Amino acid sequence: MNLSSQEALKRLLDGNNRYTSQKSTHPNQTLERRTEITKGQNPFAIILCCSDSRVPPEIIFDQGLGDIFVIRVAGNVLDTTVLASAEYAVEHLGVPLLLVLGHSKCGAVSSAVSNHTHTGNIGTLLNFIAPAVEKARNMTGDLIENAVIANIEIVLEKLKKESPIISEFIESGKLEIIGAYYDFESGNVDILKIN
Numbered sequence: 001m002n003l004s005s006q007e008a009l010k011r012l013l014d015g016n017n018r019y020t021s022q023k024s025t026h027p028n029q030t031l032e033r034r035t036e037i038t039k040g041q042n043p044f045a046i047i048l049c050c051s052d053s054r055v056p057p058e059i060i061f062d063q064g065l066g067d068i069f070v071i072r073v074a075g076n077v078l079d080t081t082v083l084a085s086a087e088y089a090v091e092h093l094g095v096p097l098l099l100v101l102g103h104s105k106c107g108a109v110s111s112a113v114s115n116h117t118h119t120g121n122i123g124t125l126l127n128f129i130a131p132a133v134e135k136a137r138n139m140t141g142d143l144i145e146n147a148v149i150a151n152i153e154i155v156l157e158k159l160k161k162e163s164p165i166i167s168e169f170i171e172s173g174k175l176e177i178i179g180a181y182y183d184f185e186s187g188n189v190d191i192l193k194i195n
Contacts, residue, residue, distance in 0.1 A: 002094075003044045003096060003097075004096060005096040005097040005175065005176035006176075007044075008044045008045045008095075008096050008097040009045075009097055009099075009176075009178065009191070011044060011045075012045055012061045012063075012068075012097075012099065012189070013189065013191075015061040015062035015063055016060060016061050016062070016187075016188065016189045018062045019059065019060050019061070019062045019187060020186065020187040020188055024059075024062045025062060026062070026064065027062065027063065027064045027067070028063070028064025028065050028066060028067055029064045029065060033064060033065050033066070034065060036066075037065055037066040041066050041069075041093060042066065042093065043066060043067055043068050043069040043089065043093060043095055044067060044068070044095065044096070044097070045067075045068050045069070045095060045096075045097040045098070045099060046068070046069045046070075046071065046086055046089045046090070046095050046097065046098040046099065047061075047068050047069070047070050047071070047099050047101055048071045048073075048076055048078075048082065048086065048098065048099070048100045048101065048155070049070065049071070049072055049076050049100075049101035049102075049103075049182075050072065050073070050074060050075060050076045050101070050102070050103055050106060050108065051072045051073055051074045052074075052103060052106065052107065054103075054184060055101070055103050055182055057070050057072075057101070058070070060182060060187065060189065061189070069089040069093065069095055071085045071086060073125075074107075074108040074125055075106065075108030075109060075112070075125060075126075075128065075129050075151065076100060076101060076102055076151070076152070076155060077108075077125060077128035077129060077151075077155065078128070078155050078158045078159065078162070079128065083159070083162060083163055086098060086159065086163070086166065087163055087165045087166060090165060090166055090169050090174075090175055091165050091169070094174070095175070096174065096175060096176065097175070097176055097177075097178065098159070098166070098175060098176070098177040098178070099177075099178050099179075099180050100152050100155050100156055100159070100177065100178070100179050100180070101152075101179075101180045101181075101182055101189070102148040102149065102151060102152040102179070102180075102181050102182070103148070103181065103182040103183070103184065104145065104148070104181070104182065104183045104184050104185070105144075105184060106144070106148050108125065108126065108129060109129055109132070109133070109144055109147045109148050109151060110144050111126055112126045112129035112130055112132070112133050112147065113133050113143055113144055113147055129147070129151055131150075131154055132147045132148075132150035132151035132153075132154050133147045133150075135147075135150040135153075135154070136149075136150045148181070149179075149181065149192065152179040152180075152181070152192060153179060153192075155179075156177055156178075156179050159177055160177070178191060178192075179191070179192040180192060
């Protein structure tokens, strides 16, 4: 299955439409599919999203085993291990689409906005989100929702700047990276128009 980035995106959005209209088909979840993917993986999209238990990509995009390469980390932030995972899927699996998915009511972003002191490694994670919070402070509207969007934009820029592999694949037309926003209440995933 060699899809273009636009075909991959359409497949995700069609799945999200099935999910929101309560017509999910739960594809590729059979015994035959499990047997088929023991030979290798061929996902059509990479989804970098938050660890939030309310944002399961396979469910909200109505996909199955082996369909999407999912990287989940609180606040959908980008560090070297996340970047390496994305590079692997791009370079070794030939995935044509990388979707950075933020969501409404993000707890990680809310914590970064509140600026409370956190124990353990949580503060380190929130440091990745701090630039988005600062950017959002100058915007009109809800600070947390604006920070979620700003965070997606920053992650997209960092993907291009911090990975020669990803940059090369974008420039050669083999990869497209896109930001999207998932709304808990509607279940809709909206593609962001980012300048």
